[in-house]
Amino acid sequence: MQGELKHEDVEAARRDLADRTLAKIRGDFARLIYLASMRDYNTGEYHHEGLALRFTESVAGRAISSCHRDMFRRLVLCPVKELVKQLELYADSNCSTSSELVRVWEKLQLYRVAVPLECSPLAARLFASNIRAALAILQSRQLRAHREALSALPAP
Amino acid sequence: MSVLAYLLLAFLTIVNIFLFLSRRGRRRDSNQDGDGTGLGMSIPFGWDPLDSELSARIFDPEDADFVANETSRPNARQFRQERTVLALDWLRAIRYHVNQLIRAHLRAARGNAGLKPADEIRLGFEFLLFQLTSGILYLVIWACGPPRAAKLVGYSLELAGQLRKVTEDVLPAGRQVAVELMNNKQEPRG
Numbered sequence: 001m002q003g004e005l006k007h008e009d010v011e012a013a014r015r016d017l018a019d020r021t022l023a024k025i026r027g028d029f030a031r032l033i034y035l036a037s038m039r040d041y042n043t044g045e046y047h048h049e050g051l052a053l054r055f056t057e058s059v060a061g062r063a064i065s066s067c068h069r070d071m072f073r074r075l076v077l078c079p080v081k082e083l084v085k086q087l088e089l090y091a092d093s094n095c096s097t098s099s100e101l102v103r104v105w106e107k108l109q110l111y112r113v114a115v116p117l118e119c120s121p122l123a124a125r126l127f128a129s130n131i132r133a134a135l136a137i138l139q140s141r142q143l144r145a146h147r148e149a150l151s152a153l154p155a156p
Numbered sequence: 157m158s159v160l161a162y163l164l165l166a167f168l169t170i171v172n173i174f175l176f177l178s179r180r181g182r183r184r185d186s187n188q189d190g191d192g193t194g195l196g197m198s199i200p201f202g203w204d205p206l207d208s209e210l211s212a213r214i215f216d217p218e219d220a221d222f223v224a225n226e227t228s229r230p231n232a233r234q235f236r237q238e239r240t241v242l243a244l245d246w247l248r249a250i251r252y253h254v255n256q257l258i259r260a261h262l263r264a265a266r267g268n269a270g271l272k273p274a275d276e277i278r279l280g281f282e283f284l285l286f287q288l289t290s291g292i293l294y295l296v297i298w299a300c301g302p303p304r305a306a307k308l309v310g311y312s313l314e315l316a317g318q319l320r321k322v323t324e325d326v327l328p329a330g331r332q333v334a335v336e337l338m339n340n341k342q343e344p345r346g
Contacts, residue, residue, distance in 0.1 A: 077209055080219045084226075122245055126214060129238040133223050136231040 006059070013055045013063030017048070022067065026093045028075055029086035035068040036114040044117045069116050076127050083134040102139045105131075208313055214243050217303030236301055243302035244294065247312075251290050254316050258283055261323045279322050286315040 025031045038046045046064035047057075055063070075083065091101040105111060111131045115124045213219075220239065224232040261279070265271055289312050296305040 077213050079213075079216070079222070081222050122242065122249060123210065125238075125245075126210070126242055129235065129242065130219075132238075133219075133227070133231070133235045136228075136235075137223065137226040140227045140231070 009055055009059045010062045010066065013051055013059050014067055016054060017051055017063055017067055020050075027086050027089035028071060028078075029083070029090045030093055032068070032071045032075055032114050033090070035064060035071055036116075038064055039068070039117075041113075065116070069118065072114070072116050072119065072123075072127070076123050076130075080130050080133050080137070083130055084137050087131075087134050087138060098138050099142050102135050102142070106135055106139075208310070211246060211309050211313065214239060214246055215302045215306040215309050217306065220301070220303050239302050240297060243297045243305070247290060247294055247297065250312065250316055251287075254283070254286055254319055257320055257323050275322070275325075279319070282315065282319050282322055286312070286319055289315055 022031050022034070025034055035046075038048055040047060046061045046068070048060050048064055051060035051063065054060075075086070078086075087101065088098060091098045094101075109128075112124075112128065115127060220232075220236055223235045227235075258279075265276070289308070293305055293308045293312050296308060
């Protein structure tokens with residue numbers, strides 16, 4: 001009975017998080033990064049003050065963890081084409097350019113911290129491979145656009 | 157006569173490759189057993205190992221085509237290589253899962269007096285068929301890449317699913333042992 005109640009609490013916290021916070025973030029990729037950012041790097045536990053106040057610390061942690069897993073699963077299973085769109089959307093919503101995002105992410109490989117703790121190495125590697133491919137595509141598009149812009153300039 | 161000799165040679169080559177692959181798979185399995193973490197061949201959380209979603213993504217030709225069209229050749233080649241490695245690892249994970257199921261079944265069957273020989277033979281045949289199919293799949297992935305092997309993946313998964321069902325039908329106790337075994341494997345992951 002207690003377990004059932006707790007499950008309901010976690011579900012309620014999940015809905016709360018989805019409605020109040022995640023719905024306001026543009027794109028699944030941005031949501032994933034947001035969810036991963038609530039995780040303590042040392043303990044792997046999730047913290048969200050508002051959610052913890054409305055529910056409890058442990059219910060909030062479980063709800064965020066569950067949302068993080070779902071979001072990650074969705075992105076692991078989405079095609080590279082869709083992932084490229086998500087990355088573009090993420091760059092736009094963070095007021096940075098795609099070229100900046102590609103440059104920094106290729107160097108720091110920040111997408112690695114977005115992987116949930118319970119994830120298998122296989123899914124994590126698939127995700128990393130897809131993100132690398134998506135970043136390479138973004139870079140290729142930028143180069144193409146740059147070349148086209150240069151060729152459109154009138155010859156001196 | 158020469159045709160027969162060629163056929164025999166081809167047959168022996170296939171058997172050799174199959175034996176090599178199954179030994180390799182077994183060696184990997186035992187290495188993972190020794191590791192005790194269960195991380196090496198673990199399947200994504202919340203995902204049934206025989207779930208087709210992850211394999212569909214890994215083997216999907218759409219991604220490879222898109223990357224090839226949108227980016228440079230070295231990037232496309234690297235992507236193809238990564239997908240091949242992932243596909244081979246996925247196949248090893250499925251084989252590992254099936255091997256665990258059969259081991260659990262054998263363990264449960266040892267103390268069971270009510271075994272039906274016909275069901276056991278059926279199980280053995282299904283297992284052999286799965287090993288053969290996954291061996292061929294391994295070769296196709298390795299030689300031609302995951303997109304070309306996509307059709308065989310469905311068949312292999314179907315066979316693995318059937319095997320699981322047969323182990324459950326033949327000996328319900330086997331399922332419990334398998335579940336216990338899987339739980340024990342996952343415990344260290346915390």
